[in-house]
Amino acid sequence: MSVHVVIGFGPAGAATARLLVDKGHSVRVITRSGRSPEPGIEHIALDATDSEALTEAAQGAVALYSCAAPPYHRWAAEWPPLAASLCAAAEATGAVLVLLGNLYGYGPVDGPLTEDLPLAATGTKGRVRAAVWERAHTLHRQGRIKAVEVRASDFFGPGVTDGGHLAGRVMPRLLRGAPVSVLGDPDAPHSWTYLPDVARALVEVAGAEQAWGRPWHVPTQPPLSAREMVERLASRAGTGPVAVRRLPPAALALASLFSPLLRELKEIRYQFERPFVLDSQAYETALSVRATPLDEQIAATVDWWRERPGSGR
Numbered sequence: 001m002s003v004h005v006v007i008g009f010g011p012a013g014a015a016t017a018r019l020l021v022d023k024g025h026s027v028r029v030i031t032r033s034g035r036s037p038e039p040g041i042e043h044i045a046l047d048a049t050d051s052e053a054l055t056e057a058a059q060g061a062v063a064l065y066s067c068a069a070p071p072y073h074r075w076a077a078e079w080p081p082l083a084a085s086l087c088a089a090a091e092a093t094g095a096v097l098v099l100l101g102n103l104y105g106y107g108p109v110d111g112p113l114t115e116d117l118p119l120a121a122t123g124t125k126g127r128v129r130a131a132v133w134e135r136a137h138t139l140h141r142q143g144r145i146k147a148v149e150v151r152a153s154d155f156f157g158p159g160v161t162d163g164g165h166l167a168g169r170v171m172p173r174l175l176r177g178a179p180v181s182v183l184g185d186p187d188a189p190h191s192w193t194y195l196p197d198v199a200r201a202l203v204e205v206a207g208a209e210q211a212w213g214r215p216w217h218v219p220t221q222p223p224l225s226a227r228e229m230v231e232r233l234a235s236r237a238g239t240g241p242v243a244v245r246r247l248p249p250a251a252l253a254l255a256s257l258f259s260p261l262l263r264e265l266k267e268i269r270y271q272f273e274r275p276f277v278l279d280s281q282a283y284e285t286a287l288s289v290r291a292t293p294l295d296e297q298i299a300a301t302v303d304w305w306r307e308r309p310g311s312g313r
């Protein structure tokens with residue numbers, strides 16, 4: 001049994017912590033708000049930007065999983081101190097730092113996204129996320145920390161709620177057979193990364209020394225448009241066809257006046273207006289996690305949403 005520290009307990013942190021418990025490890029989870037205890041997990045309430053407190057909480061750990069994120073509209077101010085603190089704790093403890101990243105750093109690209117593309121984003125959010133990895137990678141190359149980044153496309157699956165595009169805004173309506181609205185072009189092919197596969201990849205990479213020092217894309221099924229995903233989900237749920245509409249730009253503009261999150265989506269709207277395809281071949285060639293079969297993903301997602309209070313038919 002070894003000690004693993006998971007920073008953040010949103011969908012990815014929770015899935016990763018629970019997977020580590022299932023594998024028999026001792027798990028400490030760090031969030032600012034803390035949580036009630038649950039079997040196998042010690043929840044610690046601290047602000048991970050406090051590097052002294054984080055280092056103290058990470059004593060004896062073999063791996064630190066960065067599954068945290070500041071609120072979406074405060075990334076520019078709050079990611080740099082968080083990244084600095086994560087690196088400092090990794091350096092002080094010797095634990096491998098496993099960063100969960102996204103695809104923003106590449107910026108708009110024609111064709112599938114591979115890990116060897118430059119982090120060429122010019123938007124604020126993309127630059128911020130690129131800088132998180134660049135800092136860790138530099139320290140890794142200097143031999144001061146051990147670091148690796150695992151990048152995922154938009155999360156999909158059980159446990160994904162507000163932060164998913166095929167989740168809280170879609171699933172409860174879909175289960176009632178009601179029309180759903182999606183961001184961008186409903187027919188643009190899009191990569192959806194299954195949340196349990198994110199957790200499995202984070203844990204695998206943490207234990208695979210040969211994988212450290214570079215980014216990896218989480219094994220992900222071939223892209224499907226939002227409309228195709230909704231068709232499959234509705235078919236599994238047995239609701240009959242569910243209409244899929246583009247979120248009207250005027251409604252989005254209006255909602256953005258009240259929601260900092262929607263306002264912030266402007267920078268990454270390109271990801272939903274044209275094909276957005278993650279290539280995970282490098283991971284599949286070098287490591288052993290594979291994307292869960294799509295039918296299994298769809299079934300588990302429908303079942304999970306059905307069991308949530310207020311979501312079923």
Ligand SMILES: NC(=O)c1ccc[n+]([C@@H]2O[C@H](COP(=O)([O-])OP(=O)(O)OC[C@H]3O[C@@H](n4cnc5c(N)ncnc54)[C@H](OP(=O)(O)O)[C@@H]3O)[C@@H](O)[C@H]2O)c1
Nearest residue numbers: 008009010011012031032033047048068069102154155163
């Ligand atoms: N959602 C997606 O589709 C997607 C796709 C690819 C990559 N990602 C990335 O995956 C990571 C995890 O995302 P998620 O959606 O699972 O999580 P999330 O819902 O954004 O939750 C963030 C977690 O981080 C904690 N946190 C934030 N600041 C903290 C701090 N200073 N100290 C300690 N804890 C802190 C929060 O708890 P407290 O507020 O209690 O501190 C919360 O538990 C993020 O970096 C995200 O960008 C997400």
